[in-house]
Amino acid sequence: MLSNLQKQLQDQLPGLDKTYPPVEEWNPEYCGEIPLSINDKGEWFYAGSPFTRPQLVNLFASVLKKEQDDYYLVTPVEKVKIAVADVPFIITQWDRDPHTRQIICTTATADTFYLDAQHTCELRLDPKQNQYLPYINIRRNLWAKLHQNVFYQWIDEAQESAGNVILYSGDYAVSLGQI
Structure with missing residues (x-):
């Protein structure tokens, strides 16, 4: 088949x-x-x-x-x-557009997209790690989660704001959790 x-x-x-x-x-x-x-x-x-x-x-x-x-x-x-098992895609790489400062995400299956309002991010509880992790809607209600390395790199890039860890992709702000 x-x-x-x-x-x-x-x-x-x-x-x-x-x-x-x-x-x-x-x-x-x-x-x-x-x-x-x-x-x-x-x-x-x-x-x-x-x-x-x-x-x-x-x-x-x-x-x-x-x-x-x-x-x-x-x-x-x-x-x-x-x-x-969870979601079908894993974001394995990322970069910043030098002109717009938007984050460009790439999955293990070669999907490439900007982190923006069309590709929303939400925090979901990962039962294995017992912490909230970002999941990104990449297309047609199909979601990706971050590879652990990407997650830690994003944490390094993020800024603290009122007890939250915020990552900016151009003008789009994403919460990576609370401190």
Whole structure:
């Protein structure tokens, strides 16, 4: 089933003008669940074996869709459910735009975006670490969490304001928690 899904995606993607396929417009028939999972570190697995080709992960990530609390890979003709432990994406790199001072985030799946009002940030309790961590809405209600290194770098960049740790991305302010 995975190879059929891969073939459908490769056939569809070359003709698309958008950066991401319009999965929100696709409403194919539900075809069941496949043994594809994303762990809490953003690593992708099929039947318990890790994906070894980043291009394949990026391809599948481009057609990921969230409905309520469930995640699906969607093509125009097929919709399959997958398991996601926390969120599907991890922000592994960041930089500042030298002109606007906005933060540019990059995920492990090569999604790149500005930290801004379109890519909102919220603090969520991480039960493993028993602390609140920032999660970023990267697209279509799909969220990413920060890699630990990025989180610590952002803490170093942030400023204290009235007991809160605030990170600025251009004019957009993000709370990283309380002191």
